[in-house]
Amino acid sequence: MAEARLKKGKEKAVKQLHPWVFSGALESIKGKPVNGEVISVTDANGDFLAKGFYNSQSRVAVRLLEWKDVEIDEVWWRSRIANAVKSREGLLHSANTNVCRIAFSEADYLPGLIVDKYADYLSVQIHSSGIERVKAVLLDELEKQLQPKGIYDRSDASARAHEGLDPSSGILSGENPPEYVEVLENGIKYLINISEGQKSGFFCDQRDNRKIVASYSEGKRVLDCFSYSGGFSLNALNAGAAYVVSVDSSALAIETLARNIELNCSDRSKHQSVQADVNKQLRAFRDAGEKFDIVVLDPPKYAPSRSALDKASRAYKDLNRMGMSLLDSGGLLATFSCSGAVDINLFKQILAWAALDAGKEVQFITQFCQPEDHPVRASFPEGEYLKGLLCRIV
Template sequence: MIDVVLKKGKEKAVLHRHPWVFSGAIEPVKGKPANGEIIRLLNAKKEFLAYGFYNDQSRVAVRLLEWDENTPVDDNWFRDKVRTAVAGRAHILADGRTDTCRLIFSESDYLPGLIVDKYAGHLAVQVLTSGMQAAMPVIIDELNTLLKSESIFDKSDATSRAHEGLETTNVLLAGNQPPELVMVKENGIAYGINIAEGQKSGFYCDQRENRLTLANYARGKKVLDCFSYTGGFTLNSLQNGAVQVTSVDSSALALETLQENIRLNGFEDTKHDAIKSDVNVQLRKFRDEGEKFDIIVLDPPKYAPSRSALDRASRAYKDLNRLGMQLLNSGGLLATFSCSGAMDMETFKQVLAWAALDAGKQVQFVHQFHQPEDHPVRASFPEGEYLKGLLCRVW
């Protein structure tokens, strides 16, 4: 096993169990470890610190796995981590009202670069690091042993794979090709999930608890669900008695699936409109038409993929939320989210304060939204906390 040596004074984060070591923190490597190979990380005194995946193409040159020198990172190590992660989600699926959740969440489950989502009897995986790519045969075998899934589908199409020297993939890894729409349940609501062609791994199960929370306010209300995708907030609002819901998304495929989900749940007789449009364009159109709503959901894609993009992203979040605030009836509710890890909650609150000032509105923060427990945040890896949101009362 090849040794990688840290520069003097660069071991603090490693000792605190942070799993990333950046390329600038290491000495020139003696030998040539393959990308994805497991190496020994040493301090400047050549003392053992941890085992980790190495990749000389990535800014994160080493992704740490194990800090006990006497615990080898072998097939049994990976199997144990998979078993632990899967067992920790069993209670989420126990009551039968939900059969979809995230089973493995990358660094937060001690498997950097691996995401596994369960959709009823099917699994969708995303492999984002070269080290995890090399470990996939044993991981797939363990997942099959534990879950006896009908299929395991590889949705590793994230652009971040390019930083690891990996090509994107979208292929069946095990079992039978999943149907065009996999039927799942979340909070007792039925969804059709397009694993092969849907965004990310096919569905956003990180909003499960937040959809349920917001739905408690929906009875008798007129709701606007922006960036609706396949209708998570839409369906929960209809289920809980919203008098009208309008869903806006730029994806025709997502809206087709949403309409199928409306039918699946018997909501054909409810007042629902689906609009294919850029959300910012549509919000301005609603404003110009004098349209008003009681509840507005703003759940945009990641505006700040890195800290360097935060200023630009903050302006985009401010403009989006300003438009939303202008469309609310007095005392209405704005449920607004950011899935940008670089955007912390305090900055997000400040952005909303600026948006309120520009919109000429008063805003109260009445609830904070978070990612659910199947997306845990590891104490030594705060970067795992990416989803945050606020429920705002707007006057």
């Protein structure tokens, strides 16, 4: 087996079970491993530390899999999938939800693999060369564990380029999913476009947070920004909201939302869709004197890396300042960040700055996080990407 030897003093993170070894920590490579090959990692003295995927093109040179000197074979990989499925048993047997994340990359010791279950179909994203090499075994085990009608490849993210992989999409096994797959989450029906929708087709990481926001929505006017297929909008309507406005810039999102409204709501006069840039639309609402009781801000990732943090912080502050301007005393702002580089303390500080600029005083009354099928390993805090706050305007 090929071997990566670390520079002196660079073994601490590995011993603390962090799954990434950066290229700058490597002293030398013994052998000629190809990208995606499993290699051993040793300290500067040559003592064994761990095993993981090697990739010469990636900033993360080794993605660690195992901290014991055991064989990483087909049985090992199958057990990883089986463990991931078993940990989701509660969700998989839920009567009112048939959407969940089955594999969450490093959190499930499957670095570079995302698997989402949408009713009878699986949507798969492969972001690492190591997972690409064992794809056939993993797909076979997913079929054995879950018996899906079909498994669809959505490995079209830019992250693959960092691993020297080309984008990939299309059916991997079984039936091609229909244009729209009907699923159930929190008792609400959604039509999901697996092949063309954002990410893997749907954002199931907001499942619990949608219910929390909905619990405040009865009789209220709700503004759902970056609404996509209407998760927050539909939960609010289902909870008795008086009126909901959904804003998204994507024509596909607005079209999908319209289908979902038709699927769930008998009184569609309580809902309005607006296809527009959210920041421009917030300013238009402000200039028109519009007010809401609840504003939901669930933007895309503003800070893909720490180098973008300053720019992202300004964008988050401006967005939330505008959202606050549409709320009077007692109004609620449910605001989120899915940028891993923005931790909850920085996010609170950004909101404090936004409130100051908006001439508002806010209270943080609930903190949002990822659901149980998006777990965070204690040794890998980077996996905690989704955070949010429910703020009351004083």
